[in-house]
Amino acid sequence: MILFETMQLGEGQIKRLAYHKARIKQSSKQFAYPFNDKLWDDTITSIEKQYPTQMKRIKLTLDESGKMDYQIFPLTTKNHFTAKLQCVSQHVPKAYVINKTSQREHLRHNHETDLILLYNEEGKILEFDIGNIVIKEDDQWYTPFYNDDFLRGTMRQYLLEQEKVKVKDYDIASFKYKVQHDLIEVMLINSLREVADVEIYL
Template sequence: MKLKYSIAHGWTTNDAAGEDRGRQFGDGLFETIRLNGRGEAPLWALHLRRLARGLKALRFSDSAVATVFSALDSLSHPQVSTACKLIVTRGVTERGYAFSNDLEPVITITYFDAAALISKSMSVGLSDIMLSSQRALAGHKHLNRLEQVLARAAFEKEWDEAIMLSQTGLVVEGCMTNVFVKLDDEWHTPELNECGIDGVVRQWLLSQNTKVQVRAVSLEELRHAEAAVVTNSLIGVRSMGQFEGKLLDISPESREWQTAYQELFI
């Protein structure tokens, strides 16, 4: 017997067999996708490519992957929404970490209106939550996000974002964003070999700017940066106006990148 609690009804019997593995174990992936309001997702191909890599990393069966992409091939976005969240979990099982390869994945997509893209700079702090190292999961947007939940809960009032470090103290990303740092007139973005999410806007910017270096970035380098930007699908490209209270320049590159991203959604 399984009981379920709600404020309205208290404890009631729930006889549904099994439980979604995304709910049980975080066994799945998600994509947050910006739309242009005409049923189009300009970076859809990058989202699908990352999803495919994630499904492979989580060892989804070939049949499950085929089901996911067949479902997405048949999908038409509504022409009124400006964003959606796609969640794919391995499926429903009762107990235990083990799973069979014949599970049918659970695929859901929720549409919503994202905030308008703006150019305002952001105030960024330093999170005291450090990211766990796990090469098998690095780069993938899996459903295990407790580190980000804890980091977001500890934001100070004036922060728009917070930088998260690796276990060795290197800059990895923001709580909700990827990071690009300008040092000695050159741009760098942290490598994601041990942890972090390989964001779609990060991928897009790297494809557009081949001189950006992907390498380890130290906290001291960020503290002495000339400029920095943070990126994700919903906010696009935003300048880091200040980090830990220190003012940073708004670079011409960040303005160019902001404009280029915004033009994708016109």
């Protein structure tokens, strides 16, 4: 199993870098993976120097021996997605839910839509398979309370600290009703897309 971060590189800098480092470092402690700060810093510097002007998607990985590696991909400009609802089992190990790891069986789907929007067995709306959810209601942005039940994204953390979003839970019944009656707007947030519109298929 590997830990990884997916990051946006633009104009020679990785955005929200401190958030990414803090998250993978915390995960490395939880799984007892060695984490070398100098190796991280040197790897990031090398990546940023390679692409001083281009927009790229960076996937940086950390394995159980402490080895870091990375892959670089084009960053597409897709900013509208479709999603369907999918219940996540309570039997998924919490460590795989709250950390970004290669153990992602609970996020698999048949891609009838671009994304899946997960909810738990109690009906709480949680997250998308590739990022957190923001719901716009009455000109305010909301994202679910964190209760060790989803991955805390770096963009979510940034927006909370900037006080651009508030925390509020939505249950699946009221969420469906509000989607059907156009009472809310639904958005995906992550460090790559930042903010993207999502159309929910019910």
